[in-house]
Amino acid sequence: MLSDSMKKTVRHAHQNIAEQLEDYRPRSSQNYLVAEIAKTLAGEYHKSQRICVIEAGTGTGKSLAYCLGALPLALAKKKKLVISTATVALQEQLIEKELPFFKEHSGIDFKFDLVKGRQRYICVQKLMAAVNQDDTQLSLVPTTSSPLTDMEQKCLRELANAYQNKHWAGDRDSWEDTIPDKVWNLIACDKHACQRQMKSHHLCPFHLARQKIQQMDVLVINHALLLADLELGGGTILPEPEETYYVIDEAHHLPHITRDFSSAAATIKGTIEWLEKLLKFSGRMAGTIVSQKAIGQNFKLNDAANDVSKLLKSVRDSLDQADFNYNDDDTYRFVHGEVPESLTTQAKDIADATLDTLRALNKMHDALTTDVSDGDVQAFLADPLLVESGQYINRLEQLNKLWFSYAAKGESTPHARWIKRMEYKHHHDHLLCDCPIEVGFYLKDKLWRECAGAVLCSATLTALGSFDHFSKESGLANEPGVKFIKADSPFAYETQATLHIPKTKVEPTDKTFSDYLAEALPTYLDKRKANLVLFASYWQMGHVVSALRKKKLNILVQGEMSREALLSRHKAAVDLGAGSILFGTQSLSEGLDLPGKYLENLVITKIPFAVPTSPVEEAQAEFIQSKGGNPFLSITVPDAAKKLVQSCGRLLRKETDSGRITILDRRLITKRYGKAMLDTLPPFARQID
Template sequence: MLHNQIKRDIKQCYENLGIQLDNFIPRRAQNYLVAEIAKTLAGEYHAKHRMLVAEAGTGIGKSLSYLLGGIPFALFNNKKILISTATVALQEQLIHKDLPLFNQIFPKEFSFILAKGRQRYCCSHKLEASCITGGDQQVALWEEKPKKSDLDLLKRMQKALESQKWDGDKDSWPTSIPDRVWQQIVADKHSCNSGMPKHRSCPFSKAREHLEKADVIVANHALLMADIELGGGIILPEPEQTIYLIDEAHHLPQVARDFSSAAASLKGAANWLEKLNQSISKLAEVADYQKAGRFQSALSEAISHLIPTLRQISAQIDPAMFNKDGVYRFEHGELPSWLEEEAKGCKEASKKAAKSLGKIHDLIAERVKESEVSPRLGDQALAESGFYLQRLENLEKVWLLMAQPNKDKGAPLARWIEKSPDREDDYIIEVSPLEVGHRLDQLLWSRAAGSILVSATLRALNQFDYFCRQAGIFDKDATRFLALASPFDYQNNARLVIPAMPLEPQAQQFTDLLIKTLPEYLEGEKSSLVLFSSYWQMNQVAEALKPLMKKNQWELLVQGEESRSLTLKKHKENCKKGKTSVLFGTGSFSEGLDLPGDLLTNLIITKIPFAVPTSPVEEAHAEYIESRGGNPFLQISVPEASKKLIQSAGRLLRKEQDSGRVVLLDRRIINRRYGKALLDSLPPFKRVIEYT
């Protein structure tokens, strides 16, 4: 049961909110969401499986709801709050706006912090080693010889770090740091060693100390996945002591899939393995030959297997087998027998190499800790061994997944080879799971103290089933589900217009039809957004309509011609001046674009956003569903299109007083059997369906 003290705290927050915000209007849906979050976390629906999945439409106030429902409960029960988002924009909103406001209205003190992964911090050991002049080690790990400007920048950074004028956070350095420079000094799990002399002053270590003290931590989905893949509680608090507030939750399955994937080049890997081979003796010497001798031998032996094998695999690949995108996918994830055998050998060799180098790395760290080698020599050796160790662990993951036999139950792995974009004569081996739900359930949901998942678009075709399969929410009876409609007056403030188009989007002449039709629906509108399914079609239409736009004195702003921020800035300036402004964009403009009021009153969607399964993972998933007698179009394409169409339509009304129209130039929503389900899943716009 929810403790009375928590109820009092939530009530006090609401009262304070009314005092703090002049125009605050209590919303019934928001109050309900807050209550359901608090009751779920208190175990009122299920004592062990404390999970709520809530789709909350635009305007409900999701972030304030989960802060109100989550923080009072967590603090009372001595739990941590981890808010995970998909976008930087939402993180910034939480850190700079929502959490400071909540701190003012909450009757008790609490602290909050933005969490970043190791890759955002420099390693003080690596930075010092990179600044030491007069030695081959200085340039050993660079892809090419460093420029003088690179070395000068490193020295300035070290000086600033030592004088505490810089905290080692990449984002707080006043200028942009080139990737080639940052990769030399970035913190990694091998350079972060508690036994190192500078560990306590290490930027990432300091950041971890602040994280451990904070009550509320804001992170992104990638950092959350990185932590739970390591076992949980390594970077972020332990799942068992954490209440997870997952915002923009519809992105989590894709992030989880990316984290479970792996890729490595063939000749590229052989080349850096050669460099490592040349450094083994030097590293073993720093580690102490007597202790490191057997690990040195094992590492050399493993590398002597890997280098020729990787080159031999590359030589056996037939360039004619690739498609026009430079990809060859293994059907049903099944490798040819020769590659299956090579994969097993590479798996064992890369595992042996990683384990052996790891032992050498540990011995060096021990000697540095005991001051048995000079810090200069030890730091450089650790930086070098850590660099190669990370690459070996990735190589081991690739070949472990490549050699893994397909299971009798569940989806196979997607496996494919891609032509390297960097080297004409090289290939990249890639592996990805098709479904990650079981992994999320095992590593996160089954361990968490509580999980609240929210988004404006979690349902597909008015059902949560598709999201549950993706996200690993298998115990539906124990999970609380909510679908809260937006408080906006769609019937009176917005229309959905479906014109009488003579052609459907798959017709060859549809682009020409768009060029002819669009001006009719742009006429008389001051602020328009036109969403296309492809860059190619968008650019074709834009080029054809530019003369007309110029003649009518309409300003056309096309995605990709300038940066997103500059494009939107120009659009806002046009609207402010009363000038007609037309935005052309693709899929990325259908989500996260906030143009309230007069900034958008006319939204045109050129077609239902069906994704063609062109990526190897999508193709493999469709193939798997077909192999089980399913229909990938109805099971994947239609639900995904439903979500994307809802997101696209959601660009129109951003605030309660907004108004306008959505024009959908795709008659399939009327003519096809699946169309009614897509139409009914959209917000309740007033519908205007035109007929010839």
């Protein structure tokens, strides 16, 4: 239960913040969220499962709400508050604006920091080794085979100088210029080579950053880092889940990111080639390790790796002879994820042999790490070997994950499995892929049932007015104590904006619809104001742009320049009073903030239905059909409804904004699912021709 003193702390902090905000207006929806978050985390709804799912419309002030509702309680209960986001933009907003403002004015004292994955930091030893090597020998890892260009070498030296002179903290994000991937891969921190227990790595930026975590009260992370910690059992990178309150902002991304994180892929011939390199490398590594046990482990590694290669060659021959019906994208998907019996048997043997190889290499890696720590092997000799063995360990882990899944039988969770045929100039290969269709069970077991409490929030979590779709995807369906909350936006939609659905001559499913758009669009643009036109595909956008430019229409197009440059040009034109026309696809329908005069006329060309072309989407549809469901109504329509809400959300960003939305898709009126979509949109004033 929330104590009276805790309620007083929250009210006092809210009052302090309100006094510092210009044009602050009390918002009943925000007050409601603060109270519900605090009560959920205090255990008023369920003693053990303290989780709430919040859909908060634009302008609700959800970040202030979760800071007020969760932080005082976290401090009082001596829990960490971890805020996870899907985008860098929101992370920056929290770290640079909202948390500093909250700390300064709320009257609550706390420490906060941004936590990034180790791959965002340099390993100092690797940086110095790369700089000090002869230019022709800049190959520390098996993935970097060609020498660095002059430009890349210059970049490497600039990074080293800046770090040594304390002008750079050693993380990729704070370097003002772009660091080429090839250079970064050479010097990035990795979990196998850059270990804190080794003296030569004590002062690497990643380990210094991790030391600060224990002193922080609030940690801002991204969803990928959250999943990386859960994969390691929780509490390895981040604080223990049972000692943590999580705020999952932009929560609608979490199921898809979890699915991507849980997938695995590997080629056949490519794997055979790097296994041959591993055999040569392990001999060099065994020769460097002081302990005699390394010789025995090297023998085990060689035997196991050779077994993997033999088995993969057998799979290669089978796939070359198989009469799989590959599609136009050279992809063959196994129906219901069921792999042929012959491949399942081989998969089990490959998974076992891969695991044996991995165990032997891990023991050799640990032995060399111990030798360096004990002073028996010098760090400059060991570091390149540890870097390379780390690369092989990562590859073996991925390989084992893939083949272990291909060997699975009677699994409770459906998987998508497919093969992609890859053609090169002088040879061909097969890429085998695996991805779970549903990941809710994973989040349920690893996070929801382990954490001290969680708040999931986003502007779009419901689909067609219900949380059912999201709760199933995220593993929260039928979970006891989970509180689902919908907080309305404070906007006066009826007076701030008009939604217009005009009559159209051509249906969006018609082949001539793109030509029709090119003809009709100018009618719905206001050249004196800021316009945004959203398309469902790049091809259709390109077709319309080409036609309209022939009519001398000045258009800013997504993809023709960086997002930053595009928006700068758009705002500059509006500031000059010249108006602007901005064209984009679905990726511009989320996270784009163009308040006030920077967007007054929004045109959506068609309902943003996704075409299920990827093997995962096809497998998902197939699975639903096998259960007697309708994939279009249970996946495609809910996803499109959420995207349409996001698209319409671009227009009104503040309570003083106004404008017009035009949707050139009559299916919102003529189809039953369209009417359901229309009902989920905010209550704009409607003009339906």
